[in-house]
Amino acid sequence: MKKSQWFGLALAAIIVVAGKQYFREASADNLHWLLAPTAKCVSVLTGTHFVREAGVGYIDRSVTFEIAPVCSGLQFMLAAILALSIGWLSGMQSWKAAAKRVAVAVGVAYAATIVVNTLRIAIALHMHAHDLSGSELHRLEGVVVYLGGLCALYAMARHLDERTRPCSTT
Amino acid sequence: MLDYLKRLAIPIGAYLVITLVLPAANGAATHHEFVHHAMWVLLGCALVVGAIAVFGTLAEVSLAGLRRLKNTRTSSRVPPRGQP
Numbered sequence: 680m681k682k683s684q685w686f687g688l689a690l691a692a693i694i695v696v697a698g699k700q701y702f703r704e705a706s707a708d709n710l711h712w713l714l715a716p717t718a719k720c721v722s723v724l725t726g727t728h729f730v731r732e733a734g735v736g737y738i739d740r741s742v743t744f745e746i747a748p749v750c751s752g753l754q755f756m757l758a759a760i761l762a763l764s765i766g767w768l769s770g771m772q773s774w775k776a777a778a779k780r781v782a783v784a785v786g787v788a789y790a791a792t793i794v795v796n797t798l799r800i801a802i803a804l805h806m807h808a809h810d811l812s813g814s815e816l817h818r819l820e821g822v823v824v825y826l827g828g829l830c831a832l833y834a835m836a837r838h839l840d841e842r843t844r845p846c847s848t849t
Numbered sequence: 850m851l852d853y854l855k856r857l858a859i860p861i862g863a864y865l866v867i868t869l870v871l872p873a874a875n876g877a878a879t880h881h882e883f884v885h886h887a888m889w890v891l892l893g894c895a896l897v898v899g900a901i902a903v904f905g906t907l908a909e910v911s912l913a914g915l916r917r918l919k920n921t922r923t924s925s926r927v928p929p930r931g932q933p
Contacts, residue, residue: 699871754867762863815889822893826864830901833860 687777691764707736720797752796759788795828
């Protein structure tokens, strides 16, 4: 493995460890950058009206549902950054390319987090409306949607990477 | 099945690092709740891998069938020129 690839991997690892540390101490207000677009997308998709409640997150009292900091999807975003950075290692042939790919991985992971988390919360809302909202079921639904989303994102990213990579001349 | 596991090893590994390995490294493994959480994470992983393997195999079989239908040749042997 090249030094630039190690650099890309180290960069991704630093982001992930720092992100985990940030997540442990983050409040709803700190996670506004993730919770706000998610709440907006969930409201549009499901016809609900989530409003911000300081220190709590986003709440829709009519459906008795809360989008709390723990539902922000930051863990998914960190896993996506890690998976995309590893998946794109072969393209990190220079320091600049490595930094660029990790930066793109962060951007793609952020967008994917909003999409997958919106889907997860929409399903959870549907389950809640049909009295299928036990904590274990909610947890399992989260794991399945997040992991399924991560596998799909990784497959798409690899596919795009292989299509856009210039052909090697022999 | 092994082929699917190989293809999905990176996203699954990344997910497990974030949800289980890093919390365990931070001392969460001693909590009873963590074992419970790990059990649900692993169950979810098994469900996703199983679903992808089943649907992936079905898609591959369907695509292979479609390719066979598209191929209009009825014989694999091509007669030499001038022969019917």
